[in-house]
Amino acid sequence: MQSVLASIDLTEIVLLAASLLVTGALAGFVAGLLGVGGGIVIVPVLFYVFTLLGVDEDVKMHVAVGTSLSTIIATSAMSMRAHWRKGAVDVPMLKRWAVAIILGVVAGTLLAASVKGLALTAVFGTVALIVSFHMGFSKPHWRVSDHPPRGVVEQVIAAGIGMVSAMMGIGGGTLSVPTLTLFNYPIHRAVGTAAAIGFLIGVPGTIGFVVGGLGAEDLPPFSFGYVNLLGLALILPTSMALAPYGARAAHALPTGRLRLAFAVFLFLTGLRMLASSLG
Template identity: 80%
Template sequence: MSDAIAALDLTHFALYAASLLATGALAGFVAGLLGVGGGIVIVPVLFYVFTLLGLDEDVKMHVAVGTSLSTIIATSAMSVRAHYRKGAVDVAMLKRWFVATVAGVVLGTVLASHVKGPTLTAVFGTVALIVSFHMAFSRPTWRIADAPPKGIGEQAIAAMIGMVSAMMGIGGGTLSVPTLTLFNYPIHRAVGTAAAIGFIIGVPGTIGFVIGGLGEPDLPPFSLGYVSLVGLALILPTSMAMAPWGARAAHALPTRKLKLAFAAFLFVTGLRMLASVFS
């Protein structure tokens, strides 16, 4: 355990806890507001919180990713339930994607457990830049094909989404929704199906990060492997509480401008993360 974390007194721990509560609230609100997964907010915020606390460079990104994945299990389960009731979950596609997605997640967690923290940071930073450009410049009319591919092409897409999502600590929505819509997939069905993909990613991803971090020194207090139990306990309820407020705000605020602002946030975050790797 690092000196900074080991030396936490009650005041510092209270600040740590408050930061985690705020992280969950922000992630939930943004998820409801813009329809993005909370992990795309949780991971960079935790990364900066752990940086301020002086958490060791080799584990802070792993803990941010592992903790984010653990929150996705509950949030995606609740989300997919609501979408399923509205008939917006493609069960047939989930059955076809399941094995390849889980295989991708397993590969992603194994890779994440064996690479250094800066490498994981570089992966998140790079994909964050790509997502920011997509949010800023994509158009609803953009298409790669008139329908999603079948066979090995479909399996490759599912495995890649699982692998990258696991390494980034995000659910399926950030990558699978834009991917499916590029193949002329209805947006509401894409969002509902992506919620289920998030659950498929969250369960094995969390297990993998728990196992991968067992016995690792320099972890924050009350961690199970690379999953911060304090983070899970504080982020999850505030995230779930704020998501409906974000959804309500989406109907009252200029969503396009908000997406551009969030794209700018991701762009700056991605650049800063990459800069921290090479500095």
């Protein structure tokens, strides 16, 4: 396959590289601020970058999701460390959720490998819009329960978060933060714990998208399975550098502003991705 980069000039390559570096910086800050691993920014941006490069419709969303998951490993680790120092990571809950999350991620990657790219785009857009409306319009007193569930219900929730997050290429905060707040869980502690959940999703999710994409046709240059190494190399450094600053901002912002920032990011990205899936 002839490289798609061969058809664009040096100026376009430089602009592409610059856009990916800026994307990484924004994604890293968002990872620390909202505990989402940056995927809520990375996936739609990579999707449109690959569209401009003429990457095949059948694989570009898969590569965007797989590449995003690979960056989440490092950015979530950085964010988790910063939140850990502030005592905002719920270790007992993390231990209870870990196995179910990983099993959910495995199921999500297997399902993602079997569906078309437009289906993954629709999943991303739909779930992001639903969560954005919850975060933007729900009232502080709205609760499902006064505390998170235990037992089978807790495990089902954790597995569902892992599965859908893997299919969306996000770190888990998109789903775990609003879920935990519905169970009367403090928002800052939810964000810190979500950063750790992102790491649990990123590692098996990346492995799954690499394996699932081996042998796939019409992948963009420098791809290892459904993970694009060029995108990873350009996004990762700035993501890691900005994640701690986002975590500091999270603890400085009042709860209302943090929820609003979360809702705005989800609404804008979800709307664009859903529109793309509908053609």
